[in-house]
Amino acid sequence: AQKVTQAQTEISVVEKEDVTLDCVYETRDTTYYLFWYKQPPSGELVFLIRRNSFDEQNEISGRYSWNFQKSTSSFNFTITASQVVDSAVYFCALRKAGNQFYFGTGTSLTVIP
């Protein structure tokens, strides 16, 4: 079975705080990709990052960082020094052979000024 779980439905933080969004996935495939997307109120999904199943190297890009751990099937996303513009719904997604994307239910992040 393939499944993506985002246990955090809503998170509120005060501006400049750090926040981590959790993602746990399930798949029996050995080759797959994981993604994070941001969906602002306008509705358009914006690509943030992808990781393949063979690359567990964590990455930092500006205020964003990602922690991929195959041992726990987790692909968490951290925003440091959050800003009001970060307010959006964030989706974790899994893609495997067969051209299917599986999205989590999303985490709604509100950054309070």
Place this chain on the structure above:
Amino acid sequence: ETGVTQSPTHLIKTRGQQVTLRCSSQSGHNTVSWYQQALGQGPQFIFQYYREEENGRGNFPPRFSGLQFPNYSSELNVNALELDDSALYLCASSLSTRELGNEQFFGPGTRLTVL
């Protein structure tokens, strides 16, 4: 470079009617995927088209059908509309279906309301 566009932006239909949604892929992209996103949920994969042929389908009934044209634009058709079909329909384009990691570029979506 033109991004992914979708039309119409909003649509209201009644139960039992048929609807056609349209998507123009990003320039140079040959793969289009369609997703249904119900309110408060993540996008659900409907199907994907690669070079005018269906290339993967999610758990949606046959009344959801599609087309891809030679210019790689695409249509999503839904027959016999049901109330639960009310959702945001997202189209995404990518360069090729062979690479799992290819980035998908999403359009702004069509908000369908079924009364």
